Amino acid sequence: MNVHKQKIEEAEQSIAAVENEVSQNYWRLHYHLTPPAYWMNDPNGFSFYKGEYHLFYQHHPFSAEWGPMYWGHFKSSDLAAWERLPIALAPSEDYDKDGCFSGSAIEKDGKLYLMYTGNVWTGNNYDEQLKQVQALAQSEDGVTFEKLADNPVIAEAPAGNIHPFHFRDPKVWKYQDFYYTVLGSKTKQNTGQVLLYRSADLLKWEFVNVMAKGEGNFGFMWECPDLFLLDGQDVLVMSPQGVKPEGHLYHNLHQAGYVLGKLNYETGTYTHGPFHLLDYGFDFYAPQTTIDDKGRRILIAWMDMWESEMPTQNHNWAGAMTIPRIVTLKDNQLISKPAPEIEKLRKNEVSYQHVTIEGETSLEGISGDCLELELTIHAKNASQFGLKVRVSEEDKQETVLTYHKKEQLFIFDRSQSGEGPGGERKADVKLNDNELTLHIFIDKSSLEVFINEGEKVMTGRIYPSQKAVGITFFSDESIDIINFKKWHLEKSIK
Template identity: 35%
Template sequence: MNRLQKANDYIQENKHTVQSRPIYHFSPEIGWMNDPNGFVYYKGRYHLFYQYYPYDITWNDMHWGHATTENFIDWEHLPVAMANDKAYDANGCFSGSAIEKDGKLYLMYTGHIDPNMGFDRDEPEIAERQCVAISEDGVRFEKYQLNPVIGEKQLPEGYLICDFRDPKIVEADGVYYCVLSVRNTQRRGEIIMFKSEDLLEWTFHSSIYQSKFEENTLLECPDLFRIDDKDVLLFSEMPCDPEFAGEIQNKTVYVIGQMDFEKGHFLPESKGLLDYGQTFYAPQSTEGKEGERLLIGWMHRWHETAPPKEYGFNGMMSLPRKLDVKDGQLIQQPFIETDTYFSSIIADQHVQLDNGEELKFEGKPTGYMQVKIPTTSGKFEINLNKSGEKSTTVEVDIENNTLSLTSDYGNQGEIKVETLSVITQDEILLEIYLDLHSVELYLNSGEKVISFTAYDTDKGTDVVFGGTGVAPVGTAGQVPRPASFHLVYRD
């Protein structure tokens, strides 16, 4: 039996054993999932491929899982698209992208060779080369007979084949370009670009972005797209070598600027974080049905405690996010029909809480919360998943213009946003999406986003608001003003 058929048979025979999958965040039917791959709108549906190992809840030989959707809530799981069954991808079909050409769907991915499977890294034995698979129907894929299409022959001197991966294809003026992550001989990360007329014959074009030596970072999963009159480059950062693991946090960055495809030159103008949490990595974008730019990312915290083995799965995707550029900043808004999906309004009211006062809801495992906070308000807390003394706590401090998230679940430190808004306004808007194992918080219609995950089995469902009050500046000794907010809560 071939590896592809073996994987699909295993899924069908064992998927009924899986427990506690997220309600509205995408997750695999069974097994391990990481990076989103091949995110594309094709033949009337959104296709999402992903790094996948169906046989266990830990990372191993990477396959490409596959699912489609029309609304990002209801998903159809399709057969595994690719397994590591060729000499050039024997140890994994690593991350890549998808593009339509002449009605066919082309996948470009990294064929990974590592006899030790990453557990005892020996760089001279590791090779990563770029490969292509093609489909007439978007379901069954044939790997190109002349794979790999980008390897040692196309990679210039000064770069290491052991870390050369994650192709993202874009088209500009009838020419195909591919941005790739690579480690240079200084052992630091770069994003380089190749070009092609047919998706099969590729030549090196340029290096479009280089990390600084002192940053000690490796760059992964690049993406490049245009919104209005700006080009946006995304990449995920990780320590370039194990000795920097304590000082470099895995995170995802955007750089807004201008891309000159003909010259192969990217001019950065501004830079920022895609997500302030520690559970958003390797995102990939696509052009949506109406021409909008959509993004989806892997929600996973590095070195996170795995879910209970009896759950039978590990990994989930973020909500899709619609992207816009405003005042040099990337704006991200959830791209699901919130008002339709979360239909039961539990509360819709103006609330004021003095020191020590609480407002409590008997919530459910999933929900949506919208909180509007006047900038004249005091300090307050939102306790999510409250159970006894345990909760995930969001603290908003209007006086100091900060927001922090801490949790008794998931063994994670404080996440802090130092500036709530870059735009002067009369209120702060929080939108919180709560699922079985995650919290996604959007600040001021997507100016900033925080993602959080925890698989603890003892999480509660209550939601508690608490006011702590802050005295107006210059009025020491007077009665603190109350925490004030307008609340909508749905499940």
């Protein structure tokens, strides 16, 4: 047996030993992808191959902490029901012995290719003493992968003002006759940037240019870049590290967002507009997109944040993915909406029309810890209103979503959400004809709030008690809940 297969078998045995115990943990998410056990971070290799969606992820299969990275693997025919597949990549070669870091996937000649960063530590200082290269693995069936003998296919960073070691997260695509990949990078003075490479065959790559570089408050490293064409615009998604807070923006350790522009494929230069966040909540990083057979651009991100407290680590697991989101362009902004296939998980609809709320009240049949909610609120003369979810009066727990009309701010407050980190996040939101629409996904330890048809999204991990299932509505003056629907959502992983 080769070393790669052996390492994968050892990892699978490690997971199998605790998987059943992990599955009993109350905070295990029902319809979000989580590792079967131990650690998960960035989505990788998100792709549509032979009629199915494949999602790989950064995975440490021996503890609930970040460690030498493997690639875990899920697949789905419909974005609603997912199946876990065997681990796809393990660190087994000289060029990736300390981790198969993030990357992407592309189909070529009927095979699925994974392009990833091989990482080697050259000393104990992980910020400075490392060597990163880009490598390929291929599969005939989308399940079992073999690393290419020609690896690494990009053995070193280019010359110039490019950091020689921080050089990772290839996202590959095809345009006309060539394959292209973007790589996350930084200058020697610690300014984030993205590099562009080109290849005729995926094996031999030429450096084209520094495609884009940060100016001003744009971070010291750009991770997980992703470039795609949407309605005539080239969208660059990336995760800049080290952006400093500005007002109520950029209060997470690291950010994830996008710029809109145009890539000149000949010169490799990208002209673009301002940076926008993709999510205004607490836990959203390293988003990656793919395009499916319906022509939709679908995005998934890691639903956690570096250096945040993760109470699930005490239960031998950590990390989750957001639900799949369909991204479209409207008025030069990306709009994110839940993939409609998630509706397949719905059960037990409860609906209300034209409910007047003043003060604080609850509605019959509206409670739970694994729900989808849709509501439209007419604000009338109220200046503050919203709802509380995952409420337990006994445990003094609640997660509060409030709209402040005067400031035009939507606030997600998890300071009393239970265990884990607290705090609040804010997003600028304008009412439409004095109405606010919310599409809310509550899971055992997460909350995703889509505001005004996906103009803004706020995501956060929360860790309430099992008793925290209440939902209440509140307002300082009378409001009208024009429409309200609630569904229980079933599990998504087979």
